[in-house]
Amino acid sequence: xxxxxxxxxxxxxxxxxxxxxxxxxxxxxxxxxxxxxxxxxxxxxxxxxxxxxxxxxxxxxxxxxxxxxxxxxxxxxxxxxxxxxxxxxxxxxxxxxxxxxxxxxxxxxxxxxxxxxxxxxxxxxxxxxxxxxxxxxxxxxxxxxxxxxxxxxxxxxxxxxxxxxxxxxxxxxxxxxxxxxxxxxxxxxxxxxxxxxxxxxxxxxxxxxxxxxxxxxxxxxxxxxxxxxxxxxxxxxxxxxxxxxxxxxxxxxxxxxxxxxxxxxxxxxxxxxxxxxxxxxxxxxxxxxxxxxxxxxxxxxxxxxxxxxxxxxxxxxxxxxxxxxxxxxxxxxxxxxxxxxxxxxxxxxxxxxxxxxxxxxxxxxxxxxxxxxxxxxxxxxxxxxxxxxxxxxxxxxxxxxxxxxxxxxxxxxxxxxxxxxxxxxxxxxxxxxxxxxxxxxxxxxxxxxxxxxxxxxxxxxxxxxxxxxxxxxxxxxxxxxxxxxxxxxxxxxxxxxxxxxx
Amino acid sequence: xxxxxxxxxxxxxxxxxxxxxxxxxxxxxxxxxxxxxxxxxxxxxxxxxxxxxxxxxxxxxxxxxxxxxxxxxxxxxxxxxxxxxxxxxxxxxxxxxxxxxxxxxxxxxxxxxxxxxxxxxxxxxxxxxxxxxxxxxxxxxxxxxxxxxxxxxxxxxxxxxxxxxx
Numbered sequence: 001x002x003x004x005x006x007x008x009x010x011x012x013x014x015x016x017x018x019x020x021x022x023x024x025x026x027x028x029x030x031x032x033x034x035x036x037x038x039x040x041x042x043x044x045x046x047x048x049x050x051x052x053x054x055x056x057x058x059x060x061x062x063x064x065x066x067x068x069x070x071x072x073x074x075x076x077x078x079x080x081x082x083x084x085x086x087x088x089x090x091x092x093x094x095x096x097x098x099x100x101x102x103x104x105x106x107x108x109x110x111x112x113x114x115x116x117x118x119x120x121x122x123x124x125x126x127x128x129x130x131x132x133x134x135x136x137x138x139x140x141x142x143x144x145x146x147x148x149x150x151x152x153x154x155x156x157x158x159x160x161x162x163x164x165x166x167x168x169x170x171x172x173x174x175x176x177x178x179x180x181x182x183x184x185x186x187x188x189x190x191x192x193x194x195x196x197x198x199x200x201x202x203x204x205x206x207x208x209x210x211x212x213x214x215x216x217x218x219x220x221x222x223x224x225x226x227x228x229x230x231x232x233x234x235x236x237x238x239x240x241x242x243x244x245x246x247x248x249x250x251x252x253x254x255x256x257x258x259x260x261x262x263x264x265x266x267x268x269x270x271x272x273x274x275x276x277x278x279x280x281x282x283x284x285x286x287x288x289x290x291x292x293x294x295x296x297x298x299x300x301x302x303x304x305x306x307x308x309x310x311x312x313x314x315x316x317x318x319x320x321x322x323x324x325x326x327x328x329x330x331x332x333x334x335x336x337x338x339x340x341x342x343x344x345x346x347x348x349x350x351x352x353x354x355x356x357x358x359x360x361x362x363x364x365x366x367x368x369x370x371x372x373x374x375x376x377x378x379x380x381x382x383x384x385x386x387x388x389x390x391x392x393x394x395x396x397x398x399x400x401x402x403x404x405x406x407x408x409x410x411x412x413x414x415x416x417x418x419x420x421x422x423x424x425x426x427x428x429x430x431x432x433x434x435x436x437x438x439x440x441x442x443x444x445x446x447x448x449x450x451x452x453x454x455x456x457x458x459x460x461x462x463x464x465x466x467x468x469x470x471x472x473x474x475x476x477x478x479x480x481x482x483x484x485x486x487x488x489x490x491x492x493x494x495x496x497x498x499x500x501x502x
Numbered sequence: 503x504x505x506x507x508x509x510x511x512x513x514x515x516x517x518x519x520x521x522x523x524x525x526x527x528x529x530x531x532x533x534x535x536x537x538x539x540x541x542x543x544x545x546x547x548x549x550x551x552x553x554x555x556x557x558x559x560x561x562x563x564x565x566x567x568x569x570x571x572x573x574x575x576x577x578x579x580x581x582x583x584x585x586x587x588x589x590x591x592x593x594x595x596x597x598x599x600x601x602x603x604x605x606x607x608x609x610x611x612x613x614x615x616x617x618x619x620x621x622x623x624x625x626x627x628x629x630x631x632x633x634x635x636x637x638x639x640x641x642x643x644x645x646x647x648x649x650x651x652x653x654x655x656x657x658x659x660x661x662x663x664x665x666x667x668x
């Protein structure tokens with residue numbers, strides 16, 4: 001069995017003392033960030049990017065990934081106890097989780113979400129293990145034309161499906177590509193858009209970009225004048241034990257939720273938030289007692305949690321095997337890999353099997369740690385919820401500044417954080433989301449490079465993109481998606497979208 | 503992914519403004535994109551365009567600039583046609599958090615890490631009107647001490663803890 005030997009290699013890597021430690025740190029911080037309403041996992045990953053410079057690549061990835069999926073476990077805690085979602089994807093958990101808490105069943109809700117998260121996570125990892133290598137072996141035969149096509153699909157998908165207006169999403173992608181062109185042009189050696197600053201010759205620093213767009217803007221958006229702290233009740237372990245009825249009504253919904261999450265995780269632009277909302281809607285429709293939803297239905301909390309955790313694991317499939325990130329978090333993790341000189345994609349499985357399988361093994365370990373962190377130690381997180389936010393956000397600002405500065409010892413990068421944070425916040429007020437921008441920033445230069453390579457090989461002949469079957473069909477799909485996005489944006493009297501319920 | 507919008511209570515009642523003024527405000531987002539696209543397009547003419555087979559450094563930026571102009575126009579059309587919700591800005595945090603980051607950038611290499619952190623925390627904590635100055639000062643001293651302990655003493659990052667360079 002090839003997979004068993006691969007997985008053995010993975011566990012040998014992941015079980016090293018250093019990787020175990022950073023896996024623990026990652027999932028612990030992830031849960032912490034997830035529990036706190038206000039800042040999410042993207043901001044946390046941005047904050048930790050500078051730290052990864054001091055670690056070896058596998059360890060760095062294990063930690064960043066841990067933050068990412070750990071946040072999905074913690075997200076529902078504040079939703080259930082305070083009716084405030086800790087992460088966008090756990091907004092659904094408020095609908096039934098808070099009523100459960102009001103009925104004195106918060107413990108059960110927290111227990112069931114943790115179990116559902118674990119089951120969802122495990123199913124996600126299994127799918128990742130089964131389909132990741134398969135997809136990579138197909139992708140090995142891809143040429144630059146196919147890559148260009150798939151990256152274009154990834155960009156358009158991320159821009160149009162995600163949320164809000166597709167046209168605004170596409171605009172943010174283009175601005176992201178634009179920011180990616182800043183610096184010395186690799187083909188001609190001309191510095192572009194540097195305004196004479198030598199600091200910009202190597203491009204806009206990814207870390208400054210992430211810290212500004214996600215760190216600073218999230219801190220600004222999360223500060224409330226009336227104070228963010230709430231009072232949550234103590235949760236005893238005894239109160240967490242679910243009844244047999246709770247298990248019975250949750251079992252199938254959890255599995256269905258995981259199924260939805262697995263599919264949506266792999267698609268660009270969809271991710272955790274959409275999969276948890278879809279699952280909730282699906283379960284409400286399938287239920288024989290839909291009136292229970294919104295009034296404390298256990299499966300209304302557990303199924304979406306299974307979905308968002310499953311999708312946070314399968315999001316790694318396109319990122320690791322094709323090198324194409326479907327979300328901003330994945331784009332940052334991809335950026336971290338490139339900082340370490342590892343190019344994600346099908347070749348990575350051959351050249352760095354220890355990184356790939358070590359990361360997957362760390363997912364197993366991380367999910368088990370999360371199970372332990374979230375059931376016996378739930379009291380700790382409830383206590384964290386009581387830290388007044390007014391103490392936390394100045395600390396976060398300081399960490400953003402020191403973290404950015406430390407990468408290049410450059411004050412210039414901190415000024416960039418100031419500018420990008422301001423611009424990012426203003427754009428957000430007008431409904432422009434920063435996530436597609438970062439994906440454009442990461443993918444833009446890769447598309448340009450492969451695009452030029454194709455045209456060099458074909459001697460300037462554009463038709464290769466369409467005549468090669470895979471790239472042709474992917475491009476047609478992208479065109480359809482693009483047309484749909486533009487049409488749905490410009491169609492008059494569109495039913496007004498629920499503005500980012502997340 | 504919608505990030506943190508839920509935590510901003512003011513974004514829910516963003517449609518408080520009414521009439522054509524609101525449409526103008528909504529269209530401003532598109533105008534911003536259009537203007538940026540125009541700027542990019544004009545600037546890209548400074549670089550050599552090249553041909554399709556041998557693209558110069560200005561080729562891709564010019565295409566991107568032109569695309570942004572079109573997209574900006576579409577956003578304007580969209581804003582005029584339908585009711586777009588604009589979130590009310592979280593003004594005070596916006597100003598103070600921005601100032602605190604700028605304070606850090608301006609002071610770090612002049613007065614060193616610890617006093618800079620104190621000043622940054624003081625500025626940031628003014629984001630909430632209710633925060634007392636004494637409490638903010640205590641917090642800034644604690645975070646300043648912590649950052650000395652972690653970054654100067656522990657990790658030995660190459661930045662002076664205290665300095666006086668003007």
